[in-house]
Amino acid sequence: MTKLGRWLLACFSSSEIKPAVLGDMEEIYSERLRGHGSVQTELWFWVQVLKSAPFLVGDSWRRKRDRRGNAPNAFCFFIRFAGMSVGLACYLTIIVITGWIQSDPRSSAVAMSPTAHHEALGEGPSDRPPVGLTRTFPHGLRPGIDAVGLSVLASKKQDGSLRRPDERRLIGHARRLFNLEFMIMAACGLLFINSFPARSSRRPAGARLRNTAFRSTAFVLLTFGLAFIFGTIVQPYFRFLVERRMIMYWLISFWLFLGGVFHLFPAIVLSVSVKKDRPIKPRRLAVLNLAFSFAFLLGTVLIFRQIDRLKDTQAARDHIRTSAMLPLGVDGGLESRLSR
Amino acid sequence: MLAVWRLRDNAYGVTIRAFVSESTGYPWSIGAVYAPLYRLEKKGLVVSNPGEPTPLRGGRSKIYYELTPEGKRALLKIKRVHDVLWAETANFQLDETS
Numbered sequence: 001m002t003k004l005g006r007w008l009l010a011c012f013s014s015s016e017i018k019p020a021v022l023g024d025m026e027e028i029y030s031e032r033l034r035g036h037g038s039v040q041t042e043l044w045f046w047v048q049v050l051k052s053a054p055f056l057v058g059d060s061w062r063r064k065r066d067r068r069g070n071a072p073n074a075f076c077f078f079i080r081f082a083g084m085s086v087g088l089a090c091y092l093t094i095i096v097i098t099g100w101i102q103s104d105p106r107s108s109a110v111a112m113s114p115t116a117h118h119e120a121l122g123e124g125p126s127d128r129p130p131v132g133l134t135r136t137f138p139h140g141l142r143p144g145i146d147a148v149g150l151s152v153l154a155s156k157k158q159d160g161s162l163r164r165p166d167e168r169r170l171i172g173h174a175r176r177l178f179n180l181e182f183m184i185m186a187a188c189g190l191l192f193i194n195s196f197p198a199r200s201s202r203r204p205a206g207a208r209l210r211n212t213a214f215r216s217t218a219f220v221l222l223t224f225g226l227a228f229i230f231g232t233i234v235q236p237y238f239r240f241l242v243e244r245r246m247i248m249y250w251l252i253s254f255w256l257f258l259g260g261v262f263h264l265f266p267a268i269v270l271s272v273s274v275k276k277d278r279p280i281k282p283r284r285l286a287v288l289n290l291a292f293s294f295a296f297l298l299g300t301v302l303i304f305r306q307i308d309r310l311k312d313t314q315a316a317r318d319h320i321r322t323s324a325m326l327p328l329g330v331d332g333g334l335e336s337r338l339s340r
Numbered sequence: 341m342l343a344v345w346r347l348r349d350n351a352y353g354v355t356i357r358a359f360v361s362e363s364t365g366y367p368w369s370i371g372a373v374y375a376p377l378y379r380l381e382k383k384g385l386v387v388s389n390p391g392e393p394t395p396l397r398g399g400r401s402k403i404y405y406e407l408t409p410e411g412k413r414a415l416l417k418i419k420r421v422h423d424v425l426w427a428e429t430a431n432f433q434l435d436e437t438s
Contacts, residue, residue, distance in 0.1 A: 027397050
């Protein structure tokens with residue numbers, strides 16, 4: 001019996017039957033080894049591993065569910081279903097919008113010169129610089145992209161701008177990153193929501209709340225950390241979205257709503273189900289958790305709106321150029337520092 | 341359940357699998373044996389008892405299964421239902437062929 005096969009069987013089986021399953025397999029394996037050749041027996045063993053896997057996984061899941069002892073009620077089911085539906089809707093929206101951006105001729109004009117941009121849009125040549133377009137950076141450095149080494153994907157012209165196929169490839173790369181990020185986030189959300197009733201329901205309310213508060217905060221930090229890194233990387237290539245503010249708002253709103261659903265769910269449930277005679281006052285913690293999450297989401301929305309407002313006026317543009325208020329990667333931050 | 345009853349004191353994964361495979365003519369996998377046994381155990385029709393570890397099994401213990409009184413009653417009920425159904429089926433076949 002190979003170690004890998006044994007390890008796989010151990011992974012599939014629940015802890016109650018793991019020794020019995022492995023022992024049974026060992027017993028039959030040694031019996032077969034006497035009657036058949038080693039190659040045949042090994043083949044039989046792998047067929048058994050593959051055939052057993054779905055049954056063992058199902059059995060393990062059933063045992064885990066029964067051990068948990070709390071069948072999901074209608075409210076929990078609804079929240080999970082709603083959360084996953086929103087997640088799916090967000091994912092599909094991102095896919096559709098990024099696909100549309102990729103195929104849109106206007107998107108390929110992002111890093112072009114002003115003349116080329118207007119030609120791409122079917123307009124005549126103009127000296128007016130296009131709104132929200134990537135400018136040529138000193139030292140040929142572009143915020144975010146060069147910082148993480150993605151510049152290998154892009155070949156530069158003499159003026160530092162990108163060629164169209166390379167740019168499309170970069171947007172495709174950004175799209176894949178977005179997919180990956182969403183999958184990580186969805187996995188975290190699923191784990192978080194499922195582990196909450198499984199692990200915390202039988203604990204005292206104080207431990208349950210501490211656990212929930214820690215998990216939810218960690219989850220939100222992870223979500224926004226990933227969103228910030230991703231935003232920093234792709235930000236220069238999505239500036240044309242400033243012209244289509246509604247799309248940007250939709251994306252951000254979906255993202256925040258998703259984070260909010262995952263984050264607020266345990267706090268809401270706990271705030272309505274906690275008991276009063278516990279040493280730690282759980283209701284206060286739940287309210288604190290809610291307040292933190294609300295402040296977090298509100299702060300993020302405000303920052304996005306401020307950035308958008310700053311983009312609107314020429315005075316604000318000058319303000320961006322002359323101050324280093326904005327963090328690295330946010331529109332104008334690094335760019336203004338480099339141009340000084 | 342019938343396998344557990346027939347094997348009496350020696351009803352564990354390997355023997356149950358061998359019995360069921362022989363009876364049905366289909367090679368059952370080890371994993372497929374434990375899933376229904378767990379369901380029967382949950383319904384209170386069988387009970388499981390851990391056995392001693394043996395060197396033949398790499399020092400791993402067996403899980404022996406045993407029918408409970410409820411299990412025996414359920415098995416008898418199933419037998420009665422089967423007997424009735426088969427009797428009717430046999431008559432129907434005779435009627436059809438005649």
